[in-house]
Amino acid sequence: MTLQQILFLIFSAITLIAALMVVTRRNLCHAALFMVLSFFGVAGLYVLLEAPFLAGVQVFIYVGGISTLIIFAIVLTRDVVDPTLPPHNRQWIAGALVMALLCSVLIWTVLGYQWTTTTPGQVPADSIARLGTILVDPEGFLLPFEVTSVLLFAVLIGAITIARER
């Protein structure tokens, strides 16, 4: 077993076990911290996939941004959920069954399909520069990029308007 395979197994185990903790912990603060751990595991998988820029973005946006937002929401809405109640609702068994079924169907499909058997080539050394170029290239992703900018702007205003004290 190569070092990369061992690293892959470690990162996947961190991601999946932390994700299981996120959906089962009673204490929401613990769940949020396990979510951060899960995001770190995913960033490790990106490093193994030779996408260092995305690994950095993962740490910045998810670990830095979204986790902070969620922890703020937990702190602001604390004490309103009765801690003696179970963390899950009445349909949790049905939900677990449906998701286990979906997971087995997905894995069965993945294993049944003949993926390309040729060894993929190397990632070019300037892949981050290429990514930056294609994002602002009119032949590439300029229009989605600009639409995303408008979306983020609208969200900025919308979030302030919705959450504002009236």
Place this chain on the structure above:
Amino acid sequence: MVYGIPLEWYLIVAAALFCIGGYGVLARRSAVATLMGVELMLNAININLVAFWRYLEPPGTTGQAFALFVYAVAAAEAAVGLALIIAVWRTHNTVVLKDLDMLQG
């Protein structure tokens, strides 16, 4: 295979992460916990996109660009979702999804 890791391994991890997040969405009582489940599901999608990029078209950039757009939409979704949760908490003093049935006839 890249470094002896088959593509299927990444796809299986992503499928498992997606289903764990889906369970969180379906089964948690608190709206904040549901939102955390959605974030896990979006992470699973991104693992798939990056893995397909690495294994099927490493000289291209489409997979990574798609993953970046997913990041932007995930950030937008988290911001609006948490603003809604805070607004609901302010008016109804609860974030338990079962109690939020005002729109039911």
